[in-house]
Amino acid sequence: MTPPELHILESAEAAARAAADFVAAAAGTQVSRRGLFTIALSGGSTPRRLYELLALPPHVGSVDWERWHVFWSDERCVPPDHQDSNYRMAWDALLDLVPVPAANIHRVRGEGSPAEAAKQYQEEVLQLFAPSAPAFDLVLLGLGEDGHTASLFAETDGLREKRRLVMANWALHLQGYRITFTFRLINAANAVAFLATERSKAEVVRQVLQPAPNLPLLPAALVRPTLGTVHWFLTRDAAALLK
Numbered sequence: 001m002t003p004p005e006l007h008i009l010e011s012a013e014a015a016a017r018a019a020a021d022f023v024a025a026a027a028g029t030q031v032s033r034r035g036l037f038t039i040a041l042s043g044g045s046t047p048r049r050l051y052e053l054l055a056l057p058p059h060v061g062s063v064d065w066e067r068w069h070v071f072w073s074d075e076r077c078v079p080p081d082h083q084d085s086n087y088r089m090a091w092d093a094l095l096d097l098v099p100v101p102a103a104n105i106h107r108v109r110g111e112g113s114p115a116e117a118a119k120q121y122q123e124e125v126l127q128l129f130a131p132s133a134p135a136f137d138l139v140l141l142g143l144g145e146d147g148h149t150a151s152l153f154a155e156t157d158g159l160r161e162k163r164r165l166v167m168a169n170w171a172l173h174l175q176g177y178r179i180t181f182t183f184r185l186i187n188a189a190n191a192v193a194f195l196a197t198e199r200s201k202a203e204v205v206r207q208v209l210q211p212a213p214n215l216p217l218l219p220a221a222l223v224r225p226t227l228g229t230v231h232w233f234l235t236r237d238a239a240a241l242l243k
């Protein structure tokens, strides 16, 4: 695996802007090459500004939105209009404002049975990439202060999953399921981009990027695409503890 490429910016706004430029450039390259762009959006709060910037000039008018297929790298088990829904956040910040065809917006049916939602989502991923094995052009990821990414939390079944591409992962600390891409699907991606901007993430960024040899790897450190590249869009604050 090629070493991660670090993009360290002065502010959260600059990091979001650099990430938006990166996403738009990746989309342009893939659309020129294959006529479509497959992306998995990350959830949480950090990527909201990134999505908002994609829905503004210069990207709003230059990106070939009709060629995008949008998925989510994880989703909470809530309806699409719920305040915790990752779909709702991306819809409000970006997808309601750009002409990605409705059929190309692949929402996780988080309101139903978690197991059913994961099974159906895996089918939808397989169908899009058939007959090839699924390999997203770009998977966006966030980083929790505990080192989780997507909904792959330490000490959950998701960390040991080798077969499935999408699963309902029971998170004891949440007392609930999350629907999440597995490492198998994430690590098949052509590119992965993390976005972490808060000073409170500095310690976990260091532990993920510069792990102590005697400690177990955090979940986000298990993102090691077989052939793809990994990019980190960080602020100086979030990168403050990197040597």
Ligand code: 6PG
Pocket: 042, 043, 044, 045, 046, 047, 074, 075, 076, 086, 141, 142, 143, 144, 145, 148, 149, 150, 151
């Ligand atoms: C989710 C995310 C999760 C998130 C991190 C960081 O559904 O919550 O996918 O992995 O990216 O927890 O969240 P913040 O950006 O809110 O710090």
